[in-house]
Amino acid sequence: MASAKRNASIDCIKGLACMAIIWHHLAFYGPMSDVAQALVPATVEWLSEYARMAVQIFLVLGGYLAAASLAPKALARFDNAPEQVGKRFVRLVVPYAVALIVAVLLSDLVRPLMDHPSVPGEPTIPQLIANAFLIQDIVGEEALSAGVWYVAVDFQLFVMAVLLFAAMRTFRFSDGMRARLTQLLVIAGVAASLLYANRNADWDMWGIYFWGAYGLGMLAFWGSRSRHWAVWFVLIGALGCAALWIEFRGRIALAMACALMLMLLMRPAREDGTTHAQLLFGKLLGPLQPLTLLLQGLGRICYSVFLIHFSVCLLVNAVVTAWLPQDPVLNLLGMVAAFVLSVMAGRILYLRVEQHVPTWLTALRWQLSLIGAGGGVLLAGQFVN
Template identity: 55%
Template sequence: MSFAARSPVIDVAKGLACALIVWHHLAFYGPMSDIAQPLAPGLMAWLYDYGRMAVQVFLVLGGYLAVASLAPQGVARFDHAGQAIARRFGRLAVPYAVALLLTVLAAALVRPFMDHASVPDEPTLGQLVANALLLQDIVGQDALSAGVWYVAIDFQLFALSVLLWASLRGRPPRVAQAAVLLGAAASLWVFNRMPALDMWAVYFFGAYALGMMAFWAVRAPRPSAWLAAMAALGGVALAIDFRGRVVVALLTAFCLVALLRAERLRTWSGMAPLVHLGQMSYSVFLVHFSVCLLVNAAVSRLWPASPALNALGMLGAFALSLAAGRQLYLRVERHGPSWPTALCWQAGLVGVGLLVALLT
C-alpha cells in the first residue's frame, strides 16, 4: 500500500482544531464573551474549560508530520541537524514575528479605550526580546499574544526530534523507534504530570510521539504492534494519573491510523473549507488574537450591554480572524521564509515594540 505523508484528513483535523482554539480564546478573552454569556452559558463554559484541548490534536499531528519529513523509515533522511532546525525556525518565526507586531500595535490602539484584563500591557525590552526568541515562558516574561507558548513548544519538539535522529544516525531503525517509545513513556508517565515543566518539550513529547507512532502504524503492513504500543503507553499513563489531555491525544492518534488506512479515504478530497483552514491554520492561530482585541474594543464601546450584538461580534471576530489568517498565509507563511529573514523580522518586532511603548 502507498500512503501520502500529507492528506486532506490531516488538513480537516487541523482546520477543526484551529477553529476550536479561536473559539476558546473568544470565550476566554472578553469582554464580548462576558456580555454574550447569558445567551449560551453551557456552550461558553465548555469552550472556556475544554476548547484548549484542541492543542493536543496539533501536538499529535505535529509529531506525525515531523517524522514524515525527518525519518519516515526510522532513519534520519536530513543531512545536517543545524540546517534542519534553522529551516524550521525560519518557517515558524517570520509569520510569528509579523503576527506579534500586529498584536503590539492592536493592543496600543485599544488600550486607551478598553480597560480589560485581556489587553496586554505596554511591552518591555526584555519581554520583546524573550518573545522574539521563543523564550518567554522559560525566562518568566509575559507572552505578547494568546497561545504563542505553543509556537515555542512546537519548535522545541521539532529540534529535539532532529537531535534524536541525528544522534542515532547509522543505527538500525528499530533503535531510533525504541528511543521514541522510551521518550514517550518518560513524558506520559512522569514529565507530563509536573506542571512546572510545561514550558519544556519533555512535558508534551508524549503526545508528539503518539503522532510519530501513528505515522509508522499507517505505513506498516500490519499496524497491530504500533497500536498495541500506543494503547499500552496511554493506558499506563491514564492509570497513573487520569488526564483529559492524554485521552484526547490518544483518540487523535488512533483516529489518524483508522482514517488514513481506510481505502475509501485515500482518494477523499476533504471538505474544501476545512481543508483550506487546515492549510492556513498556523497563520490563523497567530493572528486571531489581534483581530479579537480590535473587535472586542469596538463592540464593547458601541454596544456595551447587548448580549445579542456581542454574540454577533464574536461571530464577526471569528470570520475576520480567518480572513486575516488567510492574508498572513498567502503573503508570508507559504513563501517558506529563511532564518536570516526571521532574525530581521524579530529585530523589527523588538524595535517597533519599543517605539510603540515610548509613544503610548
C-alpha cells in the first residue's frame, strides 16, 4: 500500500509535467495558437516560452526512478548489464515506433491541407532508420515528431547509469566503500554536466548534457533515504546554485527545485517508513480527489501521451485551419480539443501497446514497419508527382 501511494504522488507530478509539454507544443507550433493568441496573448506566450522546461521534471524523475530500480543502496541490484539495457530499449522502442508510424502517415495526410512550418516534410530512408534506432540527432537527421529527442536522451542516460553501476561491481571493495564511490562518481558527473557540458548547446544530443538533472534525481533518491538527508539536501542545493552562479539557466533552476522537492516529499515522516508525500497525497484525496486521480492517471500513461500527442495536435490544427481559419474563440477551443484527444489517443496507445510486455521480435517488427510506412509515403509521393 505504501508503495502504491508513493508511486501515485510521483504519477501526479508526471501528469502535471505531461500537461505542460502538450500545451507547450500546442502554443509553440500553431497555427491554432497564432489565431487564439489574440484572446490570451500572455498565456500563449508563456506556454510557448516556459512550459517546455517541464522536461527537466521528467529528467529528474527519471534519475530518481533509475536509482530506485537499479541501485537503491548505490549498489547494482542486477547481474546482467546488457540484459537491463536491452529490456529498456525494447520497452521504449515499441510504443515509440508505433507512434512514429502514426506521425509519418498523418503528416502525409496533413501536408496537402496545411502549409505551415510545423508540418514535417516527406521522410527519407536514412531519416527513418536513424529515428527507428534513436540516433537521429547524433547522425544529423531530422526527427519525425516533436519530442523524439527526449526518448533518445532518456535511453542514453539509462545506459550511462547501468554501465556505471555495473562497472562498480568489478571493484573488490566492501559494499559500503563501493556505494560511496558510486555516489561520488555520480556527484562528479553532475558537476561536470552542470558546470561545463550543459553550457555547450552543441552537446545537446548527448546524455552528458542532461546528466546534471538526471543525476540530481539520483542524489534525491539516495538522500531521501539517508540518515544524513540534510547533508544531501545541502549538497543538491550547492551543486545547483554553483551552476546557476556560473551561468543562470532557468531549466537548471527548475531541475534543482524538483530534486529538492523530491528530497522533502520522499523522506520518511514516520518510523514505519511513511513518507511526507504519502501523507500529503492522502490529504489531497479528500477535497481534491477528482483532480489528483486524473493527474495520477495521466502520469501513468504519460509516455504514450508524450509520443502520440504531436500527431493528434497536427491533425486538429489542419482541420481547424481548413474550416475555421480566423476565429480566435474556435481556434482556442480547437487547442482544448487537441489536448483532450491527445490524452485519449495516448491512453489507447498505452492500453494496446505500452502496457504489454514487449520482445525483441516485436520491436524489430515495429521498427521495420516504421521504415516501410515511410517508404510507402515516399513511393506514393513520387507516383502522385
